[in-house]
Amino acid sequence: MNSQSSTTLRWFPAFMATGALLLLAVLMLGVQLSTENTELVVYFAASERWNLILSGAVLVFLVQLFRNPISAFWQGAKKCNPLPQVQLPSLAGNKPLKPLLMSFAVAGLMVWPFFVSRGAVDLATLALIYVMLGLGLNVVVGLAGLLDLGYVGFYAVGAYSYALLSQYFGLDFWSCLLIGGVMAAFFGFILGFPVLRLRGDYLAIVTLGFGEIIRILLNNWTSITGGPNGISQIPKPTLFGLEFSRRAKEDGNVPFHEFFGIDYSSGYKVIFLYILALLLVLLTLYIINRLLRMPIGRAWEALREDDIACRSLGLNPTAIKLSAFTIGAAFAGFAGTFFAARQGFISPESFTFIESAIILAIVVLGGMGSQMGVILAAVIMTVLPEFAREFQEYRMLMFGLMMVLMMMWRPEGLMPIKRSHLKLKEHQSDKDDVSVNRQPIAESV
Amino acid sequence: MSQCLLEASDLSMRFGGLLAVDQMALKVGKGEIVSMIGPNGAGKTTVFNCLTGFYKPTVGKILFQGQAVEKLPGFKIARLGVVRTFQNVRLFKAMTVLENLLVAQHRHLNTGLLAGLFKTPSFRKSEAQAMERAAYWLDKIGLTEFANREAGNLAYGQQRRLEIARCMVTDPQLLMLDEPAAGLNPNETWELDKLISDLRKNHGVSVLLIEHDMKLVMEISDRIYVINQGRPLASGTPEAVRNHPGVIKAYLGES
Numbered sequence: 254m255n256s257q258s259s260t261t262l263r264w265f266p267a268f269m270a271t272g273a274l275l276l277l278a279v280l281m282l283g284v285q286l287s288t289e290n291t292e293l294v295v296y297f298a299a300s301e302r303w304n305l306i307l308s309g310a311v312l313v314f315l316v317q318l319f320r321n322p323i324s325a326f327w328q329g330a331k332k333c334n335p336l337p338q339v340q341l342p343s344l345a346g347n348k349p350l351k352p353l354l355m356s357f358a359v360a361g362l363m364v365w366p367f368f369v370s371r372g373a374v375d376l377a378t379l380a381l382i383y384v385m386l387g388l389g390l391n392v393v394v395g396l397a398g399l400l401d402l403g404y405v406g407f408y409a410v411g412a413y414s415y416a417l418l419s420q421y422f423g424l425d426f427w428s429c430l431l432i433g434g435v436m437a438a439f440f441g442f443i444l445g446f447p448v449l450r451l452r453g454d455y456l457a458i459v460t461l462g463f464g465e466i467i468r469i470l471l472n473n474w475t476s477i478t479g480g481p482n483g484i485s486q487i488p489k490p491t492l493f494g495l496e497f498s499r500r501a502k503e504d505g506n507v508p509f510h511e512f513f514g515i516d517y518s519s520g521y522k523v524i525f526l527y528i529l530a531l532l533l534v535l536l537t538l539y540i541i542n543r544l545l546r547m548p549i550g551r552a553w554e555a556l557r558e559d560d561i562a563c564r565s566l567g568l569n570p571t572a573i574k575l576s577a578f579t580i581g582a583a584f585a586g587f588a589g590t591f592f593a594a595r596q597g598f599i600s601p602e603s604f605t606f607i608e609s610a611i612i613l614a615i616v617v618l619g620g621m622g623s624q625m626g627v628i629l630a631a632v633i634m635t636v637l638p639e640f641a642r643e644f645q646e647y648r649m650l651m652f653g654l655m656m657v658l659m660m661m662w663r664p665e666g667l668m669p670i671k672r673s674h675l676k677l678k679e680h681q682s683d684k685d686d687v688s689v690n691r692q693p694i695a696e697s698v
Numbered sequence: 699m700s701q702c703l704l705e706a707s708d709l710s711m712r713f714g715g716l717l718a719v720d721q722m723a724l725k726v727g728k729g730e731i732v733s734m735i736g737p738n739g740a741g742k743t744t745v746f747n748c749l750t751g752f753y754k755p756t757v758g759k760i761l762f763q764g765q766a767v768e769k770l771p772g773f774k775i776a777r778l779g780v781v782r783t784f785q786n787v788r789l790f791k792a793m794t795v796l797e798n799l800l801v802a803q804h805r806h807l808n809t810g811l812l813a814g815l816f817k818t819p820s821f822r823k824s825e826a827q828a829m830e831r832a833a834y835w836l837d838k839i840g841l842t843e844f845a846n847r848e849a850g851n852l853a854y855g856q857q858r859r860l861e862i863a864r865c866m867v868t869d870p871q872l873l874m875l876d877e878p879a880a881g882l883n884p885n886e887t888w889e890l891d892k893l894i895s896d897l898r899k900n901h902g903v904s905v906l907l908i909e910h911d912m913k914l915v916m917e918i919s920d921r922i923y924v925i926n927q928g929r930p931l932a933s934g935t936p937e938a939v940r941n942h943p944g945v946i947k948a949y950l951g952e953s
Contacts, residue, residue, distance in 0.1 A: 540815060547814035547821075548800075548807040551793075555801040558790035565750060565784075566802045566868055567776035672848065675796050675829070 267317035274313050278306045362531055366524045374520075374527045378595060380635040381530035382588050387615040387627040388537050389584025394613065395622035395670075396550065397577035398557030399449070400457040402609055403464025407437040407582040409604035411589025413471060416484040416599055426490040430590045437586025438579045445578035449571055464609055472601040483600025489522065490529060490594050497522035526595050533591060537584055538624065544580070553577050554622070614652070618659060620666020629667055701728045703904050704749070704780070704872055709758035711744050718744045719755075720928040726872060726904050731894065733907040733915045735939075736925035737949050742908045743785060745925070746876055749906075750782050751775040763871070777805060779871035783861045783878060785908075791850030795841055795860060798849050799832035802864045835863040839893070855886040859893070866897065872904045873897065879911040887914055894918055912950070916940065924949065 283306060285296040316323070366374040386408060393401045411433035418424040418432060448459045471478045478484065489497055495509040509525075510517045544550040552573045556563050560570050593599050615634050619626030638648060659666075704726040711719040719741045726732045734742045747753040749760060751772035760768040767775050790798050808814070808824040836842045839859040844852060849860060858878060865873055875894075879887045891914055897903050909915045915922065916936045924931040924945045931949075932942045939945055 543815050543817075547811075548804050548809045549811070549814070551797055551801045552804050554793055554797075555790045558792055559788050561752070562784070562788040562790065563801075564752075564772040565776055565782050565788075566864065567773050567781070567805050568801070569773050672792075672794050672797070672846070675794070675846065 261321060262318050263320055264318065266320075267314050270317045271310050271314040275306070275310050278309065282306060359531075359535065363528060366527050371520055371523050374523050376636060376639055378523070378527045378530045380632050381527070381534050382592055382595075383612070383615060383631040383635050384534050384628050385530075385537050385588040385591075386585060386612045387619065387631045388534075388541055388624065389581045389588065390612050391616050391619075391622065391624070391627050392541060392544070392553070392584070393577055393581035394616050395620075395627075396545075396557065397553040397574060397581075399574060399577060400453065401460045401578070401581070402457045402606075402613065403460035403462065403467075404581070404585055404612055405604045405606070405609040406460075406464040406467035407441055407585035408589040408592070408608065409467050409471060409601075410437045410440050410582075411586030412593040412599050412603070413478065413484075413589075414586070415590040415593045416487050417477070419488055420484060426488065426590070426594050430587060433590030434583045434586040437589065438583035441579045441582025442575065445575045449574040449578065461606070461609075464604075464606060468601050468604050471604070479600075481600060481602070483598060483602070485598040487593050487597050487599065489597065490526070492525060497525055530591060530595075533587060537587070541624065549573070549576060614656060617656070618667060620669040622670040623666060623668050626666050626668035626670070702726075703728050703730075703763060704906070705761045706745075706749060707759050709745065709748060709760065710756050711741070711748055711753060712756040718928050719748065722758075722925065722928075722930055724749075724923060726906050729898060729902065729904055730920045731898060731905040731907065731918050733909055733919040733922045734925060735909065735912075735915060735922060735949065736931070740925045741928040742925055743876060744928075746782060746874055746906075746908065749775075750780060750874065776868070779869070780874065781865040781868050781870040781872075782874035783858075783865060783876055785876045785880065787854075787857045787861055789849040789857055789861060789864070791848065793849060794846050795836070795849050795852065796829075796832055796845045798860060798864050799835060799867050800828055802867045803828045803831065806869070831867055835867055839863045855882050858882065858886075858890070862893065862897075866901065866903070870903055872906060874906045876908050877910065878907070879909055879914050887911060890914070891918055 282302060283298050287294050287296060390401065390404050393399050414433040414436045415426065415429040418429050444463050448456060451459060472481055492509060495507060495512050497509050509521060552568055555568070556570055556573050563570055611634060615630045616627060619630035644651060702725055706722065706724040709719055709722040710717065722745055734745065736742055744753065748755040751767070751770055755768055758768060759766065762778055762780060767778065790801060807828055808821045813821040836845055841856060841860060844856070849857065852860065862878065879890055882890060894905055895918060898905060907919070919936055921934060922936055922939045923933045924939060926948045932939055932945050
């Protein structure tokens with residue numbers, strides 16, 4: 254906008270805008286058509302409304318008339334602004350809104366179960382379990398690039414750790430959550446140690462075998478695991494010792510509804526489990542997000558890109574792979590423990606190869622390495638089958654079709670990973686020569 | 699020659715029936731720039747791979763600062779301070795330029811799991827130092843404005859320079875460059891020449907170089923080894939090598 258037009262008054266646009274406003278406002282706010290008996294009657298609005306319409310029209314007229322001088326004034330004000338023009342993007346990607354949006358989303362997810370049906374909450378809890386599994390496998394497959402087809406084995410380790418420990422030793426959910434994670438991580442470590450020298454397809458086959466070994470072991474070790482009959486009556490999680498059943502199962506425990514003096518409803522338990530799952534997912538997200546910004550997370554990705562270059566720079570590939578495998582397995586262990594607690598009954602049937610395939614599909618569908626993508630894909634993969642129950646027989650067929658279409662349409666996944674942009678030190682820009690200096694350094698693409 | 703940094707003697711590498719390297723001997727002194735030249739397929743890169751632990755030499759001894767390294771795995775040799783670039787650039791292509799430089803500093807960083815999860819002060823400090831070092835080298839190779847660009851999207855010459863910077867952030871003693879000028883235009887080669895001299899002068903690094911660009915080699919090398927068909931053919935100052943009849947016959951050609 255040049256300086257000449259900034260001083261001219263805009264008479265024509267001002268009249269046009271005011272006319273349009275009056276026309277619309279009079280018709281929409283000023284008069285009302287109604288029928289009285291059989292006749293059409295026009296009602297006129299009260300006088301104060303007419304005053305409002307008139308003052309609105311005057312305001313619009315004035316603003317339109319003086320728009321150029323006003324905007325010139327604002328731009329002048331901006332130019333005088335002493336704030337530096339160079340803006341460095343923040344580490345979070347230059348979005349101050351992001352944390353706010355995140356907290357709104359989390360609050361919404363927390364409140365949501367109180368307004369919907371029990372079935373929906375139950376389904377959402379299942380979806381959250383898959384989110385957790387997807388995020389865990391994402392570390393192994395998406396970030397470190399190790400194809401793991403036996404991920405369900407670690408899931409089973411977590412679930413059976415809780416089931417067996419509570420059955421034989423009476424341990425409660427909370428301590429078993431930790432133990433289940435540690436046990437799964439331990440199995441990941443033990444398996445990873447000999448196996449991680451293999452690459453690509455060979456690794457996939459060995460991990461596939463591992464998953465099956467765990468399942469078959471659980472199936473046949475009848476004296477301890479109950480074999481195909483599984484383990485039932487696994488206690489539900491408690492909230493600081495408050496149970497969510499009608500009557501306390503253990504002596505000394507008080508049911509939740511009695512403690513708060515409200516009526517018993519089985520819905521509380523479902524909502525509690527949902528919120529617990531949500532918190533676990535949030536914790537998982539936090540940990541993985543931190544890991545990504547830590548040396549270890551960067552090393553995982555570097556290893557996926559080029560392990561020869563990694564070795565040439567002094568990174569120990571075996572240790573890095575092992576850490577990815579172990580940490581990924583730990584998340585499966587957490588998910589497994591929660592799964593056992595939610596179901597109350599587990600059997601080897603729940604840990605077949607198809608589960609591994611589904612979790613892997615979630616990772617691939619969402620976009621390797623992308624957290625948001627994995628969450629989206631996990632929700633799709635668990636919720637869609639519920640809506641398409643009539644097609645249950647064709648489920649695997651549709652599943653395969655979907656994967657093929659995805660590979661053709663978006664081989665990088667629904668939401669491909671976005672690289673985080675890191676900020677260089679501010680004083681660093683001062684050292685550069687002046688021509689580069691005025692550019693925001695870390696802003697590109 | 700001052701103090702000896704790397705010394706390989708009687709180095710041989712056999713692949714089945716093929717003797718790729720035969721009784722090669724090599725010395726690199728502290729602060730020296732040493733080049734290896736020879737026709738394609740002469741075994742130069744194989745020597746590199748033996749020295750950096752990617753191959754285990756069939757016979758031979760390699761001493762780095764007096765320590766025998768021929769049996770160590772590659773990453774351990776790298777940790778001692780021997781880092782290399784590759785004939786075909788091996789960057790982490792999907793990662794940003796800056797991340798490439800951060801990954802390289804992995805072993806200098808605070809890699810504690812809990813320290814990172816809770817962002818302890820020592821963790822922040824070590825990350826900040828890594829960033830500073832990365833920023834310094836980015837500035838040095840003139841890639842500051844591309845810091846957040848994916849490495850795979852850089853121009854070829856920039857990728858070459860980034861690969862050198864990625865080696866340098868590890869604070870090496872010996873930098874091994876495998877055909878760093880391949881695919882560069884004359885102007886970029888000239889810049890590379892300046893960069894390598896600067897690295898030696900200001901960062902105390904010794905350089906072992908494989909290169910076909912004779913202008914570059916003759917200009918910056920202190921000594922040159924010529925290899926032909928896996929065997930050492932000649933060695934000495936650029937002047938001596940240039941006039942060596944065997945070298946002219948096998949590699950340089952008569953002009």
